[in-house]
Amino acid sequence: MAKSNAPITEHLAYLLAQANREINRQLELRLSKEGVPVEQWRILKVLSDGDGHSMGELADAVLLNHPTLTKMIDRMVSDTLVYRVQDPNDRRKVLMFISDRGKVLCKRLNSLAVDQEEHILESYGDKSTSELKRLLESLIDSSN
Amino acid sequence: MAKSNAPITEHLAYLLAQANREINRQLELRLSKEGVPVEQWRILKVLSDGDGHSMGELADAVLLNHPTLTKMIDRMVSDTLVYRVQDPNDRRKVLMFISDRGKVLCKRLNSLAVDQEEHILESYGDKSTSELKRLLESLIDSSN
């Protein structure tokens, strides 16, 4: 049974927030070399399969609320990293695509992100990393 | 070696963000019963040892930037959940204390938070939960 007087550092919610904050901060630092926020990297990465993704789909995938995504996409359209196309099959929907410029940027960002993953692998270890990933995936699964 | 074309769902940074978002959303939902944001629960919990904590210390502990914490504390002071005392030993510092009202509220919040932990234990399992906590702690350690 969980104790209600346990220090906050023993709560799973807190540990997740703390770990996320730290890892995200590191990634942010690397991506800032290209002046791109983490969320934009996520967007480019999801779109880099070349398919069209609706805003709703994209919002889920990149962990952003709809209005926040809309405004971020507005900026990225201005920067010609992505573009909107009305879905011909369902005209309520907007399909997002990555541009050539977006693809080029995404490649550079991917390599910065991989740098970080490798840095984590070094200091944290191969075994721990893959075990942690496995557990996180299963936690996410069990929460739906 | 990490692959730069790996889907975003294989990045540790992404899995952490996703898990954190989901668990935090659930906790938020429970705490909303008392109309309190997660960060305020963290603050009350840290202060509930009865000691005075400086703003800097508190900001670290509750994972908030200094200006954000200052403004949140302003609200909590208005609600008489906490109060400020100038540190007599170092007058640059402000020591934060929890009020009696804050303590009462904190108890109710703790039990909501424990509800959630127990819900996670049920659906995710005892073993996985403690193993995940262990790995998260060690990741955080290795990142400093």
Added chain:
DNA sequence: CTTCAATTGTTGAATATTCAATATTTTCAA
């Protein structure tokens, strides 16, 4: 068919967060 509910995306106002600058106090070296 028509109408009403549901889905999808955007907007504007309200709210919250962040960045840079500031004020105060302490530390420490000259």
Added chain:
DNA sequence: TTGAAAATATTGAATATTCAACAATTGAAG
């Protein structure tokens, strides 16, 4: 002891996020 640098917290302006309302389209029941 003095003066410059560091540490601490707050403020205000700029930015970002969220909430609720909206517009457009589709789906589906009558």
